[in-house]
Amino acid sequence: MSDRYQAPLPHQADTIAAIATALGEGGISVIRISGPKAAEVVARGFRGKHSLEGAATHTAHYGSFTDRDGKEIDEVVVTLFREPHSYTGETVVELSCHGGPFVTRRILGALVEAGARHADPGEFTKRAFLHGKLDLAQAEAVADLIRSQSDLAHRASFEQLQGKLSSEIRLLRDALIQIIGLLEVELDFVEEGLEFVDRQKLTNLLQEAISKTGRLASTFTTGKIIRDGIRVVLAGAPNVGKSSILNSLLAEERAIVTDIPGTTRDVIEEGIIVDGLAVRLIDTAGVRTAESIVEAEGVRRSERQIENCDVLLLVLDSSRHLEEIDLAHSNRLLTSLKRPEAPCILVLNKSDLTSRLTSRELVDIEAFAGLKRITVSAVNGHGLENLRLALVDAVGMRKGWSGEGGALVTHRRHHDALRRAQGELSRAMDSLVAGASNDFLSVDIRAALDSLGEIVGAVTTDDILEDIFSKFCIGK
Ligand SMILES: Nc1nc2c(ncn2[C@@H]2O[C@H](COP(=O)(O)OP(=O)(O)OP(=O)(O)O)[C@@H](O)[C@H]2O)c(=O)[nH]1
Ligand SMILES: [Mg+2]
Incomplete structure (x- = not known):
C-alpha cells in the first residue's frame, strides 16, 4: 500500500500568489508567492540593491516594487525561501508592503501580470500537504489555529499542528501493520499447515488496538466543545x-x-x-x-x-x-x-x-x-x-482540559474515521474468535488501516482534499 497520497505532482505546479494578511488598513500587508517561478515573478517588479534571482534562501531584501511600466508602487521587503525549505515546500517569496488594500491589490495585480496565478482558498497549505510538510490533520489544525477564539481552542489546535494527534494515529497504524505482517507471514506457510502466530497474542494485539481507537474517538465529546x-x-x-x-x-x-x-x-x-x-x-x-x-x-x-x-x-x-x-x-x-x-x-x-x-x-x-x-x-x-x-x-468542562495526556480529537471527520476503524477492527476480532482464515482477517484490518490513514491523509481522495481546503481563507 502506498503510504502517501499521490496527487498531481506539485513539482509541475504553477506559481500562485495571494494576499496573506487580512485586507484593511494596517502597518504592513504580506503577499505570498509560491511555486517554481516565485523568485522570477517577483524579480520582474522588484528593484533592489541585488538581483532576487541569484539570492540565497532565507534572505530578506529591501527595495521598491514597480508595475509593468516601471512605475513605482511602494517600498517593499521581500523574504526568499528556496525550495524545499519553505512553508509549501516550493520556492516561496513573502513580500511585505505598506498595509493598505489599494497598494496591496496593485502589487498583487502586478505579480499576476508577471506570471503568477491567484491562489485558491487554502492552496498554500494544500501544497504544503502535497509536499509532505504537514499531514492532513496538521493542515486542518492551521485553519483551526487561525480561527481559535479561546485559550483552550488555541492550545488544542496548536497541539494538533505540532503533530500530537498524528503521532497517535501513526502508532495505531503501526500496530495494525504489525498484526497484518504476522497474519501474512503465516499465510505463506498455510499449505504446510503451520500456524505459528499465537492466537492469544493476536487477540491481545487486536483488542489493544480496538480499545485505543475507541478511547481516542471518545475524546471528541470534549474536543468538539473546546474547538467550537x-x-x-x-x-x-x-x-x-x-x-x-x-x-x-x-x-x-x-x-x-x-x-x-x-x-x-x-x-x-x-x-x-x-x-x-x-x-x-x-x-x-x-x-x-x-x-x-x-x-x-x-x-x-x-x-x-x-x-x-x-x-x-x-x-x-x-x-x-x-x-x-x-x-x-x-x-x-x-x-x-x-x-x-x-x-x-x-x-x-x-x-x-x-x-x-x-x-x-x-x-x-x-x-x-x-x-x-x-x-x-x-x-x-x-x-x-x-x-x-x-x-x-x-458541559462537563469544570475541571477543564489540561492538554496533558493523550491527543484530543476535535474534528468530526477524524471522529467518524476512528469509529469506522473501530468497527472494522471489531469485525476482525469476531472473525478471529470464529476461527476465520487469515486473509479474511486481513481484509478488515486493512480497511481499518485505511480509515485511520484518512485522518492524516495517507489515504485520501481529491474530494476530501477539496472539501477540507475550500474552507480555508485565500492566502493560507
Ligand atoms: N429588579 C430587577 N429588575 C430586573 C432584573 N433583571 C431585569 N430587570 C428588569 O426587568 C425588565 C425586563 O428586563 P429585560 O431584560 O428586558 O427582560 P427580557 O426577558 O429580555 O424581556 P423580553 O425581551 O421582553 O422577553 C426591565 O425593566 C429590567 O430592568 C433584576 O435582576 N432585578
Ligand atoms: Mg429581552
Missing part, C-alpha cells in the same frame, strides 16, 4: 430579564432592556470566555402567545436556537408567582430542546427584589424536576459568577 465552544440559549417568558442577564454577563449594554414585555424580537448572539472556553450567548424573544407577526417570527427563531443549543437557561422572575402562562411557556421551551442530553438550568432572576417564587412552588412542577437552580440578579450581579461556572460545569 458552547452555545447557551437564554429563554423564558417576556420581561423575566433575559436580555439583562446577557448584558451583565457581557458587561456591556448589548441588548435593549425595557419593562415592556416583548422587547427582544430577534435573536442576539455574543461571545464570552469562561474558564478558557468560548461561550456563545444567545438571547431570544420571550416566548408567549405572539400577538404580532414580528413577535411570532421572533418566537419561532428562539425555538430554532433552542433546538441546537448545548445549554438552555430557562429564566424565571423570582419576584412574582408562577402563573399558568409561565408553565405553558416553560413546557413549550423544554419540548423545543430536541437533544435531551443538552442540560437545562433554571435561572431565578431578580433576587434583589422580594422573592415570591418559593421553592415549594417549583418543587411541585414536574417539568422542573431535577433541573439545577441558580439564583441571580442581573441588576446587582448577585449569582452571576455561579451562573458562569455552571455553564462550563453543564
Whole structure:
C-alpha cells in the first residue's frame, strides 16, 4: 500500500500568489508567492540593491516594487525561501508592503501580470500537504489555529499542528501493520499447515488496538466543545430579564432592556470566555402567545436556537408567582430542546427584589424536576459568577482540559474515521474468535488501516482534499 497520497505532482505546479494578511488598513500587508517561478515573478517588479534571482534562501531584501511600466508602487521587503525549505515546500517569496488594500491589490495585480496565478482558498497549505510538510490533520489544525477564539481552542489546535494527534494515529497504524505482517507471514506457510502466530497474542494485539481507537474517538465529546465552544440559549417568558442577564454577563449594554414585555424580537448572539472556553450567548424573544407577526417570527427563531443549543437557561422572575402562562411557556421551551442530553438550568432572576417564587412552588412542577437552580440578579450581579461556572460545569468542562495526556480529537471527520476503524477492527476480532482464515482477517484490518490513514491523509481522495481546503481563507 502506498503510504502517501499521490496527487498531481506539485513539482509541475504553477506559481500562485495571494494576499496573506487580512485586507484593511494596517502597518504592513504580506503577499505570498509560491511555486517554481516565485523568485522570477517577483524579480520582474522588484528593484533592489541585488538581483532576487541569484539570492540565497532565507534572505530578506529591501527595495521598491514597480508595475509593468516601471512605475513605482511602494517600498517593499521581500523574504526568499528556496525550495524545499519553505512553508509549501516550493520556492516561496513573502513580500511585505505598506498595509493598505489599494497598494496591496496593485502589487498583487502586478505579480499576476508577471506570471503568477491567484491562489485558491487554502492552496498554500494544500501544497504544503502535497509536499509532505504537514499531514492532513496538521493542515486542518492551521485553519483551526487561525480561527481559535479561546485559550483552550488555541492550545488544542496548536497541539494538533505540532503533530500530537498524528503521532497517535501513526502508532495505531503501526500496530495494525504489525498484526497484518504476522497474519501474512503465516499465510505463506498455510499449505504446510503451520500456524505459528499465537492466537492469544493476536487477540491481545487486536483488542489493544480496538480499545485505543475507541478511547481516542471518545475524546471528541470534549474536543468538539473546546474547538467550537458552547452555545447557551437564554429563554423564558417576556420581561423575566433575559436580555439583562446577557448584558451583565457581557458587561456591556448589548441588548435593549425595557419593562415592556416583548422587547427582544430577534435573536442576539455574543461571545464570552469562561474558564478558557468560548461561550456563545444567545438571547431570544420571550416566548408567549405572539400577538404580532414580528413577535411570532421572533418566537419561532428562539425555538430554532433552542433546538441546537448545548445549554438552555430557562429564566424565571423570582419576584412574582408562577402563573399558568409561565408553565405553558416553560413546557413549550423544554419540548423545543430536541437533544435531551443538552442540560437545562433554571435561572431565578431578580433576587434583589422580594422573592415570591418559593421553592415549594417549583418543587411541585414536574417539568422542573431535577433541573439545577441558580439564583441571580442581573441588576446587582448577585449569582452571576455561579451562573458562569455552571455553564462550563453543564458541559462537563469544570475541571477543564489540561492538554496533558493523550491527543484530543476535535474534528468530526477524524471522529467518524476512528469509529469506522473501530468497527472494522471489531469485525476482525469476531472473525478471529470464529476461527476465520487469515486473509479474511486481513481484509478488515486493512480497511481499518485505511480509515485511520484518512485522518492524516495517507489515504485520501481529491474530494476530501477539496472539501477540507475550500474552507480555508485565500492566502493560507
Ligand atoms: N429588579 C430587577 N429588575 C430586573 C432584573 N433583571 C431585569 N430587570 C428588569 O426587568 C425588565 C425586563 O428586563 P429585560 O431584560 O428586558 O427582560 P427580557 O426577558 O429580555 O424581556 P423580553 O425581551 O421582553 O422577553 C426591565 O425593566 C429590567 O430592568 C433584576 O435582576 N432585578
Ligand atoms: Mg429581552
